[in-house]
Amino acid sequence: MGISEYFRLAIRALKSNVMRTALSMLGISIGVAVTILVVAIGQGATKSVADQVNGMGTNLLMVHQGAREMKLTAAGRSTTSTSTTLSSSTTTTSVKATTTPQGTLTLADALMIEKMFPESVQAIAPQVRGGVQVRLGSSNASSNVLGTTPEYLVVNNSTVRLGRFFTAVENAQNMKVCVLGSTLAENLTGNSSANLVGQNISVNRDNYLVVGMLAAKGTGTGGPDPDDVVVIPLSTAMARILAITTISDLSISCVSPIMMPLAQQQVTSLLRQRHHLVPPFPQNDDFVVRNQADLLVRSQSVTKTMTMLLTAVAIISLIVGGIGIMNVMLMSVKERTREIGIRKAIGARAHDILMQFLVEASIISILGGVAGAVLGVVSAILLASFGGWNTIVSPTTLIVSIVVSAGVGIFFGIHPAQKAATMRPIEALRYE
Amino acid sequence: MDRVDLVDANVELLLRLRDITKEYNIGGQEVYALDGVSLDVNVGEFVAIMGPSGSGKSTMMNMIGCLDVPSGGSYEIDGAEVSSLDDDELASIRNKKIGFVFQGFNLIARTTALENVELPLVYGRIKDRRNTAIAALQRVGLGDRIEHTSSELSGGQQQRVAIARAIVTQPRLILADEPTGNISTLQSEEIMQIFQELNDNGVTIVMVTHEEDIARHCKRRVEMRDGKIVSDQPIEDRLVAKDVIEQMKSQAITRKPLALAGT
Ligand SMILES: Nc1ncnc2c1ncn2[C@@H]1O[C@H](COP(=O)(O)OP(=O)(O)OP(=O)(O)O)[C@@H](O)[C@H]1O
């Protein structure tokens, strides 16, 4: 008896009870759909994290203020170090701005790093950040202000889409010019590729001239949108908007990948010395130096944990689906005990009966698997286009999940099928 | 045309039962459904098994049909000792050598007559199933009902599908457990006509029946009681189903009650 014969028998049995078939497929379908969706989200997240980290720039070191454990230290010392920073710091109290608390990292630190390590450090971009209200005509948006120097563009691997970036002169003169990120442009005009060059926008009720539009960097997962930003000269941001004298972080572009460990070490020891820190390190550090590889590993370990959790959910739902199939098959065997007896009486071997029920279970799970795959892919697409999630469905995922669902069907179909196959013909025939 | 003598002339043993017992343990008490049955059936015989309810007729038929195993004794079919065969060999004997007609029709539900009849051919891995199955259905007069499922057929028609299924593999032995229970007299006669035709063609038939009129279509009458064979005799005044049917039809036209005895 060929496989096509078992197939025919199974199809007829499944057709004769459509409702039962559909219900048992449902479990497997949901299992496979969840699996595909989960893997799609996991792979999408991993990819966007990688993209985001790589998009930050090449050979990048980042220095953040604050201790490794995010605790703010050395409150007393910050007052002494602020005096060494900008001479032109005119504190504006007229405008309220939210910002990270005053830290210990200063512009002078940045200038010293640039001056002392030309063999390893190519460029350095000090940065300050804060939340602001941006207005264009009648439209209003909450956004982030980023104050930096023209080096930012090259250090952080950003490009200007329209117009230009501000110049060193504009920075030195506290000019009120700005460059806009694509998300902010969209929030203001409804169009992410709008051209606002030459127009005036208001940042915390102060007018700024738009000189350029930034190309989109793309959204990562979890982190803030790097394109929801208005970039202005560092000195302008520190003096006019944030009213601070320390900087939030430094982006350092190294000469080459080989120089990165050296640069990291040089920067670390220089900052320890300048901040008068005493061992033990790194516990007593008031800053953190990170490189891209660290970041990638850190964020990928997060997405890995998430993927593992979701995969556990997927496996559980596949098992539940399999148990559903087993229940339905056991019911089906019981219901058709007499039929099994008849088949045996007219010459069916145990193997024939086993195959009939196994093929039946496999059809349920494969059809359920395919339906689930379609469901999973569709929801991954919907999630990407309406939820803004980054999802990646690979052919491997599809094939593996369908194969696994078939495996689940066969695994959970074996017990009922064996039960049917080993029945004694006379007992099966007598079954009421 | 007397084939009985022809077969008797060169006797070939088909079934050989010796001291067959079957015991059931019910509530700690041993019940003998078969209590030392010995029986020889030659090729070409047509045996009626009779006896009161519970006398062990079905139990013996199930043994002969290799559906059940005896507790003791020996049983040979076609020279092979059944207790020495494994499950697949038994399945093969059921498929190729034996056609079983059950009392309760035992057709597979929601399945057409044709598919039911094809099934033994499927399990026998035989090709050209459809035409063979249609031929078997035509033989039992159901050539126009092949696509009907059992719920769309009368009791007599269902029994004829069961017979078609039993004969489709051209077995040497037909076992029928009360094939004429629960159906009308005319339909019973039609079934007996099919059996008589098969027997005329050399098929051995063993049939359980409660009805004396049906048993008289056979050639040999075995009577059981309490799991034992109490009498075993040839049938002298044999009925021919074809004649009985003709008589019934002519009587139906003149609207007289059926009178079968003394034909
Ligand atoms: N599975 C079983 N378990 C226990 N006892 C059984 C079983 N099958 C049959 N018996 C007993 O065996 C005896 C013979 O049963 P069997 O079915 O052979 O009778 P029968 O002659 O076919 O009767 P009937 O004419 O009513 O069909 C009965 O007493 C019955 O109770």
Ligand SMILES: [Mg+2]
């Ligand atoms: Mg009986």
